[in-house]
């Protein structure tokens with residue numbers, strides 16, 4: 001069992017497969033000419049499987065594949081197939097652009113739930129935010145996956161002045177389609193232009209929705225990152241991930257493994273432990289995993305608090321979002 005000093009059991013591993021992506025969202029990838037990590041420095045298929053097995057032997061019950069965009073990796077199919085043999089709930093966060101090519105593989109791997117990032121329902125704004133023209137493709141793929149029975153959660157990073165005016169458009173989408181929209185408060189990462197006044201908080205999101213609808217809270221569990229709601233009569237639901245205004249670190253069970261094989265015990269941890277190099281050298285990595293988790297801070301990587309109004313993004317030591325995997 002992997003436990004930290006606050007008695008939190010860690011049974012959820014997020015593995016980033018690559019820092020590469022076919023979109024260019026400004027809050028995720030620092031610059032257009034960002035240099036992706038060379039393939040030789042990434043964990044290879046056998047390494048991913050073997051390291052994942054070590055985590056599973058220590059009680060990991062759920063694995064989420066992330067990126068960058070996990071499905072741009074050339075051997076993504078093999079990785080998914082290999083990890084599907086582990087006794088865990090396997091799931092994925094994706095930008096949705098390649099789902100039509102991978103639907104069969106995901107189904108065969110028994111992946112039943114997908115988180116798909118989509119910050120706007122407007123095609124022209126999508127182009128501005130991502131610098132790519134893939135809106136229709138992603139919408140079609142979201143519908144494709146729902147029609148195939150996948151549980152689809154749409155992740156919306158809400159940024160004041162950019163997309164908060166679309167919150168109720170997303171809510172309207174939940175009326176006739178079984179889509180689960182998750183509004184995520186804008187978080188600071190290296191190079192992502194975060195400013196405290198761009199955060200549209202959980203309360204502001206609820207206030208906006210309540211001006212047109214009567215949301216009802218749904219029950220959640222200890223490890224939930226999202227506060228869930230439903231509009232009576234709607235097929236879908238919505239939720240808010242209030243990392244900034246109301247962190248949920250007390251129930252944190254998450255470990256992150258970056259594509260270059262480093263373990264991060266928190267989304268905002270400044271420290272990381274290299275597992276890949278010792279693994280390649282034939283050393284035991286289990287003690288390193290436990291040591292890393294024992295050094296986990298109580299909240300938000302120990303770098304800030306929920307009172308973020310005076311926080312400056314450059315005060316936080318961290319990777320960019322694309323190299324963490326969300």
Ligand code: SF4
Nearest residue numbers: 248249252266267300
């Ligand atoms: S901020 Fe860190 S400790 Fe808090 S929930 Fe996220 S990963 Fe866990």
